[in-house]
Amino acid sequence: MKILFNGCSITWGDELEDNRKSRFSKLVCDELDIDEKNLSMRGASNDYILRTTIDYCDKNTVDIAVIQFTVESRIEYFGDDAFPHQFAPANRVKCQNKNKWFYKLIYNEYHGYENLNKNLYFLDLYCKYKNIRLIPLWLDWSKKHQSFYWKSTINLIHLCKDIWNNPEYNQGLIKSHKEILCPNHHPNELGHRWVADKIISLINFDK
Structure with a gap:
């Protein structure tokens, strides 16, 4: 069994x-006695997560893709150097004119919602085409997706409704679960163990 993990921090x-020893991808792979492949990057956008997942799956055999979608306001763009760069609201205070201009004059929450659902829908279709089982996770600690994403003005949301309704998405590490969070709200070792156990149960359920 070959499992690919991808996501943000x-x-x-x-x-x-x-x-390297305590994150949930390592815990899952240790329990299943398989090699870990984790493409995640701190500060990654959903664009990055989609692009690197597909790039890897095109070149390698993957049976299961465990993909954690991240904060929807992060955007990937290609610069004059032809390389992808990350936009994020947290960077707007720095001396990055493009970044500050984008979030001040163009971006709003609906851009983020549309882009997230576009990425989600594309990845779902791609995994079905490649016969890869997709286990998508929403692990943001600050929002519940049920109330956060269901807005009638989002054009792509209806295409993702069956995916969002899948119980596999209901993994939100909301701030009320302080016992599984680090000071900056990333999962602690207990939180990673919790996520790993959920992923293993999903994998075993489908055997």
């Missing part, structure tokens, strides 16, 4: 004392 294991 949560899947990367930020704030853990030893992320």
Whole structure:
């Protein structure tokens, strides 16, 4: 069995004392006795997560893709150097004119919602085409997606309704679960264990 993990700093294991040993992807792979493949990056956007997931799956055999979608306001763009760069609201205070201009004059929450659902729908279709089982996770600690994403003005949301309704998405690490969060709200070791156990149960359920 070959499992691919991808996501942002949560899947990367930020704030853990030893992320290479304690993050949920490592815990899952240790229990299943398989090699870990984790493409996650701190500060990654959903664009990055989609692009790197597809790029890897095009070149490698993958049976299961465990993909954690991140904060929807992060955007990936290509610069004059032809390389992808990350936009994020947290960077707007720095001396990055493009970034400040984008979030001040163009971006609003509906851009983020549309982009997230576009990425989600595309990845769902791609995994079905490649016969890869997709286990998508929403691991943001600050919002519940049920109330956060269901807005009638979002054009793409109806395409993702069956995916969002899937119980596999209901993994929100909301702030009320302080016992499983680090000071900056990434999962602690207990939180990663909780996520790993959920993923393992989903994998075993489908055997």
